[in-house]
Amino acid sequence: MVEIVPLNKKWNYLRKILERSGPFQQETFEPSGEILEFLNNTCKILVIGAGGLGCELLKNFAMMGFKNIDVIDMDIIELSNLNRQFLFRRKDIGKSKAETAAEFINKRIAGCKVTPHFCKIQDYDESFYRQFHVIVSGLDSIVARRWINGMLISLVKYDDDGNPDVSTIVPMIDGGTEGFKGNARVILPTLSPCIDCTLDLYPPQVSYPLCTIANTPRLPEHCIEYVKVILWDKENPFNCALDGDDPEHLSFVFEKAQERANKFNITGLTYRLVQGVLKNIIPAVSSTNAVIAAICASEVFKIATSCYEYLNNYMVFNDIDGIYTYKYEAEKNPECLACSSKVRTIAIKNPSSMTLQDLIDYLCNNPEYQLKNPGLTTTLNGKNKTLYMSTVKSIEEQTRCNLTQSLHELNLSDGQELVIADVTNPNSIIVKLKFTDNEVEMY
Amino acid sequence: MIKLFSLKQQKKDGESGGQQKSTRSAAQLRITKDINELNLPRTCTTTFPDPNDLLNFKMIICPDEGYYRSGRFIFNFKVGPNYPHEPPKVKCETKVYHPNIDLEGNVCLNILREDWKPVLTINSIVYGLQYLFLEPNAEDPLNKEAADVLQNNRRLFEHNVSKAMRGAYIGNVYFDRCLNTN
Ligand SMILES: [Zn+2]
Numbered sequence: 182m183v184e185i186v187p188l189n190k191k192w193n194y195l196r197k198i199l200e201r202s203g204p205f206q207q208e209t210f211e212p213s214g215e216i217l218e219f220l221n222n223t224c225k226i227l228v229i230g231a232g233g234l235g236c237e238l239l240k241n242f243a244m245m246g247f248k249n250i251d252v253i254d255m256d257i258i259e260l261s262n263l264n265r266q267f268l269f270r271r272k273d274i275g276k277s278k279a280e281t282a283a284e285f286i287n288k289r290i291a292g293c294k295v296t297p298h299f300c301k302i303q304d305y306d307e308s309f310y311r312q313f314h315v316i317v318s319g320l321d322s323i324v325a326r327r328w329i330n331g332m333l334i335s336l337v338k339y340d341d342d343g344n345p346d347v348s349t350i351v352p353m354i355d356g357g358t359e360g361f362k363g364n365a366r367v368i369l370p371t372l373s374p375c376i377d378c379t380l381d382l383y384p385p386q387v388s389y390p391l392c393t394i395a396n397t398p399r400l401p402e403h404c405i406e407y408v409k410v411i412l413w414d415k416e417n418p419f420n421c422a423l424d425g426d427d428p429e430h431l432s433f434v435f436e437k438a439q440e441r442a443n444k445f446n447i448t449g450l451t452y453r454l455v456q457g458v459l460k461n462i463i464p465a466v467s468s469t470n471a472v473i474a475a476i477c478a479s480e481v482f483k484i485a486t487s488c489y490e491y492l493n494n495y496m497v498f499n500d501i502d503g504i505y506t507y508k509y510e511a512e513k514n515p516e517c518l519a520c521s522s523k524v525r526t527i528a529i530k531n532p533s534s535m536t537l538q539d540l541i542d543y544l545c546n547n548p549e550y551q552l553k554n555p556g557l558t559t560t561l562n563g564k565n566k567t568l569y570m571s572t573v574k575s576i577e578e579q580t581r582c583n584l585t586q587s588l589h590e591l592n593l594s595d596g597q598e599l600v601i602a603d604v605t606n607p608n609s610i611i612v613k614l615k616f617t618d619n620e621v622e623m624y
Numbered sequence: 625m626i627k628l629f630s631l632k633q634q635k636k637d638g639e640s641g642g643q644q645k646s647t648r649s650a651a652q653l654r655i656t657k658d659i660n661e662l663n664l665p666r667t668c669t670t671t672f673p674d675p676n677d678l679l680n681f682k683m684i685i686c687p688d689e690g691y692y693r694s695g696r697f698i699f700n701f702k703v704g705p706n707y708p709h710e711p712p713k714v715k716c717e718t719k720v721y722h723p724n725i726d727l728e729g730n731v732c733l734n735i736l737r738e739d740w741k742p743v744l745t746i747n748s749i750v751y752g753l754q755y756l757f758l759e760p761n762a763e764d765p766l767n768k769e770a771a772d773v774l775q776n777n778r779r780l781f782e783h784n785v786s787k788a789m790r791g792a793y794i795g796n797v798y799f800d801r802c803l804n805t806n
Contacts, residue, residue: 324706331649377650380709380742391732392724392764414728518650556660558652558678565652567675572660579675600653602660609653 192217195246198488207490216486220246221292224485227313228252229302229329231278233465234319234356236268237474239282243290245482250286251313253298253305254279265467302329306563310351311336315481317354319474323376323383326355327519330368330376334520335598337371343523345371352484356477360464361501363473366511367480367492370520374494374511377519401450404438405458412437425459434459472498516608524598524611525549532588532595532616537568540588544601544612552603559599561592568599588614651707655679658746668750679703682717685753686804691782692757695720695789696804699731699753701746711740714749718802721788723760723771727797731756732766769795 199216206212226247228238231254242250256278258269268285269278283297298305302325310316310332320326330353338349353368355376368375393399394406413423413434424430435455442450476496483491495511498504515521527543529535537557544552556570568583568591570576583591593599595616602609655678664670667688672681683699697720702713714736715729724732733752735744765771774781784794791801 323709324704327650327706327709383709388737390734390738390764391730391736392766395726395730395732395766396768411726411728411730518653522653554660556656558656560652565676565678567678570660570675573662573670573672575671576659576675579672600656602657604661609657611653 192221192246195220199486206488210488216488217246220485221248223249224314225249225251225312226481226485227310227316229316229318229325230254230320231266231268231282231297232256232262232319232321233265233467233470234358234474234477235278236266236282237470238317238319238356238478239268239286239295241474241478242481243286243293243295245478247481247485248293250293251296251298252279252283253300253302254282255299255301265465265470302332307332307336313351315352315354315484317356317477317481319356319470319477321357323380326376327380329353330370331519333368333370334375339524339526341526343525354477354480354484356473358465358469358473360466361469361499363469363498364496365473365476365480365492365498366495367484368494374513375517375520378514378517378521379495379511398441398445398447401438401442401447401454402458404441404445404447404450405434405455407441408434408437409459423459425456431455431459469498469500472500518608522608522611524613526613526615528615528617529588530617532593532614533590534587536585536587537591538584541569541584551605552601553605554603556602557599559593559597649705651679651703651705654708655703655746661745661747662750663747664750665754667754679707683750683753685750685757687754687757690758691760691785692720692722692789694804695757696802697757700729701749703746708742708744711736711744712746712749714753719799720802721767721770721785721794721799722756723762723765723767723774724756726766730766732764 195217196214200212200214202210202212224247226242226249228235228242228250229252231239231252235252235254239250239252254277258266258273258276258278258281260271260274262278263269263271266278268282273281277297277299279297279299283295286293286295310329316329316333318326318329320329333351333353336349336351338346340346350369350372353370354365355368356365357363367373387402389403389406391410394403395411398404398407409423418433419427419430423434431452435450435452438455439450442448476492476498480492483489492508493510496506496508498506513521527540529540541555541557544550544555554571556572557568558570559566559568567576567580569580593614595614597614599612599614600609601612659678662670667686669684669686670681671684672678674680679702681701683701685697685699687693687695696718698717700715700717704710704712714731714733716725716731717729719727719729731753733749733756735741735748735752760770760774762771762775770781770784773784788794788799789802792799
């Protein structure tokens with residue numbers, strides 16, 4: 182038993198939950214002092230995004246006994262963030278959100294160690310993400326959500342029967358807000374529905390017919406889209422791609438959109454609308470961020486300590502008119518591209534003599550696969566590689582030389598995953614190569 | 625409820641597993657499928673400048689009937705990381721006198737923007753593009769001059785199209801020769 186040090190009253194409120202039984206505890210929960218130890222010293226969490234939700238989350242975790250926190254964000258602080266991203270001050274404008282937030286928390290909460298990462302989530306690979314017990318995301322982009330979702334799914338390892346190994350699952354708690362509405366969800370990659378399973382919850386970006394934009398605009402948004410989609414490429418005013426964060430670009434778009442609006446007698450165009458359309462800005466309300474971040478932080482706490490049942494699996498919050506919350510169990514999509522492609526393992530005895538053609542023959546002749554015209558791709562050193570594809574002439578010609586090469590010569594190694602498309606399957610399948618140790622080979 | 629951490633094996637190991645071997649994206653899984661199952665009409669061919677990059681390629685359409693027969697039109701496809709949630713970006717690299725394609729190569733095809741759905745594939749877009757050459761549509765114009773001519777004087781439109789494909793000025797715009805010489 183860990184002795185309670187009287188001086189350290191700091192976590193008394195956590196002890197009441199973690200060191201005593203209670204009527205709402207999870208059945209299997211065993212109260213003990215080791216759990217707080219675990220939170221304080223071992224548990225490592227990653228907060229993705231140091232914006233509206235991120236600031237709230239970092240504050241919550243630091244005050245809940247989590248001491249090893251990483252935060253990743255590629256953005257810099259802007260004036261318009263300061264009303265709700267309360268870890269930042271006017272003097273911080275132009276600095277990294279992740280670094281500034283980490284510095285603030287580390288200075289304010291003794292013993293808490295926040296490690297900042299001023300970069301894109303895509304800059305890190307598996308070995309980075311695998312080190313965390315739980316990941317929390319407060320992202321505003323679907324692309325980024327899907328990327329981290331795919332990353333966490335690829336961390337899951339399977340046993341020989343094809344069942345996921347629970348110890349390789351990194352849970353993700355995802356929070357999102359939009360004005361007075363918000364949601365929080367718990368994702369256990371491969372076990373519970375993932376971001377891609379429920380993609381239809383995110384409405385596709387509003388887009389207007391190109392001919393309306395070009396010839397018959399009726400809304401101020403049409404005028405802004407006109408400058409963005411047609412005029413920008415034509416005039417190329419700054420010799421670069423349109424950047425919604427660059428004030429000069431915004432002014433140009435505003436001016437040209439105004440000209441067009443005048444020409445078509447369209448009213449209602451404002452600079453803010455230009456910003457909104459170009460950056461897809463969703464109005465942010467600080468109280469919604471606080472509520473959603475609190476929910477996410479509680480879920481992380483429940484998962485990390487196993488003290489209560491965690492959210493299963495989706496919760497919505499809305500306080501436009503009174504307060505409304507609702508919880509439901511979203512379902513896994515059996516067709517999901519990201520998480521439902523079962524990984525099958527093929528044992529390879531002699532990777533230095535087995536050629537790619539041999540592997541393809543195996544996939545076509547083996548009763549378990551019976552493929553017809555498989556196209557094979559993989560990822561080598563973080564880059565996509567097409568191994569062979571017979572259906573497209575230009576690809577076939579350029580990849581034909583791979584057929585006679587051995588798996589070793591193609592730099593495929595033990596555990597390599599191949600993506601295989603074939604007419605016999607509605608989705609691509611994933612096959613993992615398992616090299617059985619018949620020969621001692623170093624490379 | 626799955627208990628995820630038994631406190632006995634609590635340390636997470638960042639090193640195990642060695643180098644990266646998977647990180648497949650949904651876009652990659654889907655585009656592999658789309659490309660492997662490309663079933664092009666005989667008027668279309670495709671080229672991949674880099675066979676390892678299935679996300680960027682060109683589609684060449686040589687219509688064999690309609691106003692644009694014997695022309696050769698190159699389209700550039702860029703498939704983004706959010707595919708198939710979002711449609712690929714498609715631009716026409718050949719300057720063409722066409723009511724639904726502007727002089728910068730923007731294409732007005734509903735499934736490339738407002739009517740895109742994730743169940744659609746690269747093949748669907750190819751059929752859409754092919755249809756644009758068979759049935760240019762004066763009601764949704766991107767090139768308004770061409771659309772007006774198509775609406776009011778079909779013979780003049782036909783004449784302008786074949787003149788433009790041979791390389792000529794139509795009004796004050798020069799169109800490069802784009803005849804299919806094969
Ligand atoms: Zn899924």
